Amino acid sequence: MKILGIDTSSMATSVAVLEDNKLICEYTINTKKTHSQKLMPMIENMLNISDININEIDVIAVCEGPGSFTGLRIGMATAKAIAHVNKLPIVGINSVEILAGNMNLCDKNICSILDAQRTKVYMGQYKFENNELIEIKNVDVVEIDELIEELSNSNEEWILVGEAVYKYEDKLRLVDNIHIPAPSHNVSKGSSLGSLAMNKYNKNIGVYDCYNINPIYIRKSQAEVEYEEKMKRLNDGK
Amino acid sequence: MKDIITLAVESSCDETAVAVLKNGREILSNVINTQIELHKKFGGVVPEVASRKHIENIDAVLEEALTEANITLNDIDHIAVTYGPGLAGALLVGLSHAKALAFTLNKPLVGVNHIEGHVSANYIEHKDLKPPFITLIVSGGHTHLVEVKDYGEYEILGRTRDDASGEAFDKIARAMGLGYPGGPIIDRLAKQGNKNAIDFPRAFLDDGYDFSFSGLKSSALNYLNAKKMKNEEIVVEDVCASFQEAAVDVLSKKAIKAAKEKGYDIIALAGGVASNSALREKITELGKENNIDIKYPPLILCTDNAAMIGCAGYYNFINGRIHDMSLNAVPNLKIGDR
Numbered sequence: 001m002k003i004l005g006i007d008t009s010s011m012a013t014s015v016a017v018l019e020d021n022k023l024i025c026e027y028t029i030n031t032k033k034t035h036s037q038k039l040m041p042m043i044e045n046m047l048n049i050s051d052i053n054i055n056e057i058d059v060i061a062v063c064e065g066p067g068s069f070t071g072l073r074i075g076m077a078t079a080k081a082i083a084h085v086n087k088l089p090i091v092g093i094n095s096v097e098i099l100a101g102n103m104n105l106c107d108k109n110i111c112s113i114l115d116a117q118r119t120k121v122y123m124g125q126y127k128f129e130n131n132e133l134i135e136i137k138n139v140d141v142v143e144i145d146e147l148i149e150e151l152s153n154s155n156e157e158w159i160l161v162g163e164a165v166y167k168y169e170d171k172l173r174l175v176d177n178i179h180i181p182a183p184s185h186n187v188s189k190g191s192s193l194g195s196l197a198m199n200k201y202n203k204n205i206g207v208y209d210c211y212n213i214n215p216i217y218i219r220k221s222q223a224e225v226e227y228e229e230k231m232k233r234l235n236d237g238k
Numbered sequence: 239m240k241d242i243i244t245l246a247v248e249s250s251c252d253e254t255a256v257a258v259l260k261n262g263r264e265i266l267s268n269v270i271n272t273q274i275e276l277h278k279k280f281g282g283v284v285p286e287v288a289s290r291k292h293i294e295n296i297d298a299v300l301e302e303a304l305t306e307a308n309i310t311l312n313d314i315d316h317i318a319v320t321y322g323p324g325l326a327g328a329l330l331v332g333l334s335h336a337k338a339l340a341f342t343l344n345k346p347l348v349g350v351n352h353i354e355g356h357v358s359a360n361y362i363e364h365k366d367l368k369p370p371f372i373t374l375i376v377s378g379g380h381t382h383l384v385e386v387k388d389y390g391e392y393e394i395l396g397r398t399r400d401d402a403s404g405e406a407f408d409k410i411a412r413a414m415g416l417g418y419p420g421g422p423i424i425d426r427l428a429k430q431g432n433k434n435a436i437d438f439p440r441a442f443l444d445d446g447y448d449f450s451f452s453g454l455k456s457s458a459l460n461y462l463n464a465k466k467m468k469n470e471e472i473v474v475e476d477v478c479a480s481f482q483e484a485a486v487d488v489l490s491k492k493a494i495k496a497a498k499e500k501g502y503d504i505i506a507l508a509g510g511v512a513s514n515s516a517l518r519e520k521i522t523e524l525g526k527e528n529n530i531d532i533k534y535p536p537l538i539l540c541t542d543n544a545a546m547i548g549c550a551g552y553y554n555f556i557n558g559r560i561h562d563m564s565l566n567a568v569p570n571l572k573i574g575d576r
């Protein structure tokens with residue numbers, strides 16, 4: 001069974017094909033060029049060089065979020081269209097889980113972060129137990145300072161993983177029980193996504209089709225937030 | 239000759255649309271999923287809200303278009319998709335989807351300029367219409383006077399220097415608390431009003447082909463403010479009729495002038511404001527006086543739709559203008575640019 005993984009949740013675009021337990025190919029580009037310019041040429045090139053026809057793919061795995069709103073939709077629209085044509089299942093994987101998956105079998109606690117603009121990050125906390133990734137804290141959007149405070153006050157050792165670690169590197173380096181892994185672990189990877197998806201697909205968890213999978217944004221759009229605030233003010237004023 | 243089947247996708251603003259066409263001008267299906275209701279409470283299109291809706295709906299809209307056309311994806315000869323102008327986030331949903339469709343189906347991808355799509359809506363309705371002709375493109379985002387030299391070949395004669403005509407309609411409607419979208423509401427109320435009640439200014443800008451609607455807009459807003467200050471009654475219908483008359487007067491006269499000076503006997507209207515009844519009447523009347531044939535698409539093809547994108551895409555396709563997988567959205571794409 002071949003699975004195509006697509007991750008466009010942060011700046012890096014990453015795609016991979018896994019066949020059962022083997023990684024066949026992976027392509028990651030971590031530059032500012034848009035996902036729209038990178039993603040399809042990367043899939044096209046990677047499959048070409050690997051002698052894989054898109055019609056050989058059995059399952060599509062896609063990062064469902066949270067992350068860059070537009071980035072998520074580019075990956076999701078691509079996944080949906082491929083799945084639509086070939087009537088394939090789509091497995092959705094959380095962006096923070098994918099990053100945690102980069103730290104496979106690590107014995108420390110793992111906290112994945114993605115930039116959520118200004119001083120906020122999307123965050124999820126995980127741990128490997130008996131070869132399985134276990135969620136300690138559900139994905140959420142938090143202030144980076146509050147997160148650092150929380151982790152530094154815990155009695156555990158933490159690996160902080162994700163592109164966003166570089167944005168806050170100066171602060172993070174000051175905390176003894178927070179560790180930053182090598183650069184190769186700090187980008188979302190199609191291979192990590194693919195492995196997690198393979199596992200979920202075999203257990204039939206988080207399996208969708210092109211009609212019912214959608215990005216998980218965690219946050220409302222600014223216009224909706226403002227609208228709700230306005231409505232609340234009007235109601236409170238009464 | 240074998241029929242050419244076009245699958246077209248459009249998501250540049252607040253409509254998720256997919257259409258199937260045969261040989262460029264025959265609609266097999268034209269499915270439009272509009273989000274107008276969703277954006278009403280915000281008083282205008284919210285790009286992020288629109289983009290979220292597009293990704294939720296696009297596959298269902300596609301499937302409906304295929305079912306209605308009674309074809310399968312394998313029957314398609316090429317994919318046409320809007321890549322600009324429009325809202326970046328919204329465009330990227332349809333574009334990313336269409337690119338992956340084209341790749342998986344191994345069919346050519348044709349990126350289409352949304353405005354060229356609006357112009358092409360006329361080809362669908364008027365089966366013997368052929369370039370060259372003059373087109374007046376009027377919508378919420380655009381006001382252009384363009385010479386259509388050939389299929390896919392355009393020369394911009396004039397454009398708005400400030401607000402688009404449809405934008406001015408929306409702003410005036412909002413100032414009077416009439417709701418969104420403003421154009422159709424003003425059109426409807428204007429029918430019960432006196433178009434000569436208020437003498438709003440017309441900007442002819444030294445008689446070139448450019449437009450300006452900010453003066454008209456300010457004048458209408460000042461009028462409404464002054465009335466409110468003096469606590470005088472505002473006859474909404476008269477304001478609508480007079481405002482609309484001033485706008486369509488300039489639009490019509492400039493288009494006629496362009497046709498006469500450039501030696502054309504056809505003017506085709508395009509864009510959302512092309513559905514405005516006063517504009518259609520006014521320009522048709524002036525057209526008769528000047529022996530100029532006025533064409534416009536039916537209402538359903540004036541709003542954003544994918545059939546018009548498919549028609550423009552068909553002519554690009556048969557003329558060999560296709561794109562590769564690196565095609566990106568161009569939010570401020572100009573007509574005629576590639």
Ligand SMILES: [Zn+2]
Pocket residue numbers: 352356377509510541542
């Ligand atoms: Zn339009």
